[in-house]
Amino acid sequence: MNYKKEKIMKQIKTILIVLVTFMSISCEDTFLSPDLTTGINAENYFSNDTEIEAGVLNIYDGVQGVNALQITNNDLNHGVQVEFYVTEMRTDNTETKSNEGEAAQFEFFDIRSTNGIVADYYRSYYNVVFRANLVLDNLTNASATKAITYEGEAKFLRAYAYFNLVRLFGDIPYVDKLISPLDTQTAFTRVATTQIYDLIVVDLQTAVANLTDGGPNDRASKAAAEGLLAKVYLTLGRYSEAQTLLESVMDPARGFGLQTNFKDIFYNEGNNEVLFAIGYLPDTRNDSQNFSTEWLNAVGRTSGVNYATLDAKTALDTYGGNRTAFSYREDQSQAGKYQVVKYLPDGDANLGIAPTSSDSRSAGNDWIVLRYADILLMHVEAIMAGGASTTSSNAIASFQQVRARAGLTTPVTSITADELLLERRVELAFENQRFFDLLRFGKANDVFTAYSAANGLGYTSTDLLLPIPQIEIGLSNGLLSQNPGY
């Protein structure tokens, strides 16, 4: 009996061993290569227009950045949401409420190379460049018509990112395609600003040629590309080319114009004054913004940043006209402190502004990159062509159009560069234009020196450029040089 049992067992054993050996050989390949079931395998992606468009929208999403109150990780990219720190707060326009912490380094012109916000902006905008390069690298499967548009959008956004980077950091790495982490030569070599501007100009020219008007203003359009290229030309001193582009946008047939009420520019989204904006949606985790709430009194992560300075308040009080009420207000919680009202998340009953979101920490106010008033004032600047003043009637017409909307109807016969700069300051206050305007007009050094002396700040001429983030320097093994003064 036992013998029989043993025989059976022996057979079972043989079967088992064969089975195991068999299993280990035959299923090996599939067993060791489980499919990716969530997430998308990029290898099979970007095969049609829908998929490529998801990549295009991803570039805008890069500029949009992450709401730091909804997704809390300092290492994420916050994109345009932290732009005010590196632009507006480095001017006479804004400061922190309490003059404290890392954020206060900007207003004191005391930025350290370890400043996390500077690193965030650098990282974010190179990430935008990367996302654009990814689309440009994957255009082959797009339909012929769509490929043109997608190329235009990608190049518009790449140029927009580089235009900001080059003005803030000076010579920077030149990345116009996808690069591997091993390509440290590209990643850590700073090239001259002129080469960066060459790329920006070519990209924007492509965008102007490839894009059309008529889409939503949170997507790139021909007009947006023309306007941005005009600003690039102004920066480079190519005034007549700028003027041509601006007059093309100003053609009434294009459909752009000023809002009657200044307030509506900001609180009536999708209006025809805005040529290009970064879209946000209220009360969403992925697509809302927190800069609006950071500008309030200790509702966001900060205790209040981007507060209007007394200097800005005085300028607005004197020259703002009816724009002033919709530019700043006194902090209801803290007398003597002034908040920006262009992007309020929770509204203001006194000003007739309704809340834009139910939770102010996930605000939906769009960020305006380019609007028609800017086009008009750039038109004046293009005609002035680097001179001290202009009496051109075309220039005066554009200038007056902006002032008239503000209720300032007194006619002028000439415009000086300082008057234009002042007009830009009050019209575009707190819209991250002031720093770049002062640079472009060649007034930054004078204005900051005076402002710094009057307020006991630490401005020196090397503060016009931000430091290259210390983390990049640390990883570069000596390849990457720092800007002077840091």
Next chain:
Amino acid sequence: MKLKIKLTIVLILLVNICISAQTTYTISGVVTAQSDKSPLPGVTVRIANTSTGTQTDFDGEYSIKVKNGDVLEFSYLGYGTKTVKITDQKTLNISLSEESSLLDEIVITGYGTQKKSHLTGAISKVKNETLDQIGVARVDDALVGQVSGVNIQATEGEAGSAPTIRIRGTGSINGNSGPLVVVDGVPVDEDFLGSLDMNNIESFEILKDAASSAIYGSRGGNGVILITTKSGKEGDLRVSYNMLTGYKSAHQSDAYHTSVAESVALEQEATGTLSDRTRVKQLIGVDNNWQDIIFDGGIFTDHSLSLGGGTERTKYNAAFNYLNDEGVLLSDNFERTSVNLKIDHKLNKRLTVGLSANPSFTTQKRFDGSTHDILRQPSWLPVYLDENSIQFVNRFRDGGRYANAKIGDYAIQRMFDDYDLVAGAPSMGSGTDISNTSNTNPAAKILERDRVIQRNKFLGSIYAKYKIASGLTFRSKASMNYQYRRETRYQGVLSSRNGASASRLDSTVTKTMRWVVDNTLTYTKEIGKHEVNAVLGTSFENRKQTWNTIQGSVFQDDIDPTINKAASITNQDAYEWKRTLLSFFGRLNYAYDNKYLASFSYRRDGSSVFGPNTKYGDFAAASLGWNAAKEDFLKDSEVINRLKFRVSYGVTGNNDFRTGDQLVNNYPYLAILSNNTTGVSGGAQNLVVNPLNIPNPDLTWERQIEFNPGLDFALFNNRISGSIDYYTRTSDQLLLYNPISSTTGFSNALVNLGEVQNSGIEVELRTRNIIKDKFKWSSTLIASKNKNELTDFAASNGQIQNVDSKRAAEWINLEGNPISSFYGWVVDKEIPLEFINDPYHPIGASAQDVYVKDLNGDGIIDDDDKTILGNPYPDLVWSFANDFRIGNFDVSFMFQGSHGAEVRNMGDQYIFNHFNSAQDFNTSTTPDQQFIREKIFTNSIIQDASYIALRNVNIGYNFAEKTLSKLKLSNARLYVSAQNLLYITADGYTGFNPESINNTSATTYGYQRAGSPVFSTMSLGLNVQF
């Protein structure tokens, strides 16, 4: 539960009565020591598996009633136990030999076992003799100081949180440097250690060198901890009950508390007067120590009941455990219930089958906040408004925000601003501001949040063992490990300054299923003096995880917050992944005449984590040993009882890394696009795709190559025994999630890069100092020295990085130094108080900035003046334990220490308010401002993390035999246990837990942010067996 115990007792008594209904007679004899034939008094003589027993008298004589078939067991501490079967003997004289014979205990080696005397690798065995009577909640906490080369650090002090385990230093320099944990042959997540019941553990085997762990191939790289749970033994039902209850309290930091009184005295002495701010603070009349509030201590209770027994054919063991640990932090709590069932059944001479099932349920309530954030709050702030403090509340401020404040409300710093000292009342804009934050009360942040992690786990396995022929066995085992983890985090309407609009509920469910199938063929044969032991096997492993999360925002109130009460669903997300491992392995052990030993092993692992060309890794090892003491020239030595030389060489691997994204962790060779991101187009939400990673199709196994000579010895009648090991472990092709330039579009990339060497010496020395009848004393000294060096880092050599872009203190990874070294400027001197703006607010006389040294003397401070400031790796870790047995009492204590490690204590920056602003010092009067830098970038916050702790003190009373037999018990012990009664930290260390380390990557290790405190426990326990 009490009723259950009673029922069990009745049941057992009944069983006992049944058995004793046989004919008995009295047997007697003398017990002597084998070495000198002297009589041994006090030897325990017991009928195996019963509670019947006696002891030898002063002349070594005994007598006891037995019956045929009984097995008599003679045991005596320090001597080997002897068992004799009763077959009508009337007298039975026994000689016991000293413990040297215990050397032939069996050691579990992974897919097999080996005689300890035949070991050629570095394996430490820890038997659970009294570990279950140490008052700790987790099994890994009990292992601290038990084994050389194993550093267990309480990096988190929260109830139920896991310590960090490192075997022979940090090998892998990526996220995971922890050892592989294997429970009864089943690999589990390290996390599983929190679900195990110490009472149910038989032993730990720790495979330290590569030759020993190479059988686990790819995952043996950081060492292996094999855990064996208790199995049933042949005999009557044995019941064991252990209970332990105690109190935990935190060790506080003196430096992290400045009382109002101290601030006042400091300012008075320095300036001769008090500023308005200080006067207001004084008037509020509160002087809190926030450490008292958030380190509230707690009670813990542990009950464990096990039942085991069996027949020759069927053996069973069942255990039940309940633990509740209140933890030392405010609101943290850990509760565990687990059951462990094990049954083995021998079907016939050849076939044995068995199963085990281990469900466990844990609920961990977390301290949902950061101690550094709370402890930086000033002492004048009360938790709640009371009759005095309410008078200072400014009802006009902040737009009348605090107009309705009442007694019992949380006190918020801003409420106390703008107080008019002259009028003696809050003012409308002309008073003194004393707040330094607009945040809500720190206690509210903890008390108004509820974060609970619930883990339901099931580990089960079945096996069949078939004896094919003499010495040849086939074994097949299948096991499954399922974990359901649910984390809910509710941030209530009072938990932040933003009220209801910031209230949130996050609920995340993670389900992980893991199955493993092992098949092994084992062959053992002794031919003359040759002994062979061989294993061949295959292993399949499959792991699958699904993850789902949902977030609801804005709750009207805190009443029963569930997701459907949220105003809106603000986030929903899910993912799943799968990973597999396929292995073939074999090992051959050979011994000749018990003298010459050799062992070879090989494993080939295929992992789904790597791309098609790099899936497989080969891991081989060889080791040799020589039992010199068995040679003729030493055989009769009076001095040397044991002397074994061994040497091993082996290769192991690692395929584990952490990138922060689960998909990338499991499919790093693919370019993955997110499918859960949205963007805005035309004012509407649209799907966007964003790359998650830079794919690396060439990514492959990290390797560890280890060379380990060592020796084991026993001297003077085994009075002194121990082992010495030297090792060098070289890790190369390190799996790194290395920082890269952000111009690539990414911040990190996964690469194989570099080489790290750990080398060190481990010593274990055990002595039996006194072996007397009524007094025994033994000591154990364990020490490990380790040196960590980055030997190759290719193009990344010298890379400098930080862990937090907001506080960008730097680490350097430089060849010739440890993997992670702190980097920065060297402090020259403090800025004199006269130049500090507002030195007495908010906390006494402390600046965020400091003068640093111009190391290269070029007159400016820049990157060239930075240098290495220290490293987080201990040079020496040791423990010294003593056990005493005095009559029926046993006393033991263990000191444990660590020396040479440093931490970057960011807690200082928070707590001493070094976060204030750029306006720390007066920019118009302060001299040499170009030499001033923030302290966080200097060695000001690099602190010596050395410590010496009195880890354990245990005092037990073992009930005398007489009492035991009266009570029908086989064993009873009453004990008190204390942990960390003494805890001495190094000079200059300001925090409350030098072992606390934030979870950062291995290239930026040693970051401490206050963390949670070291705690001591005092507990009382009772252990009963019958």
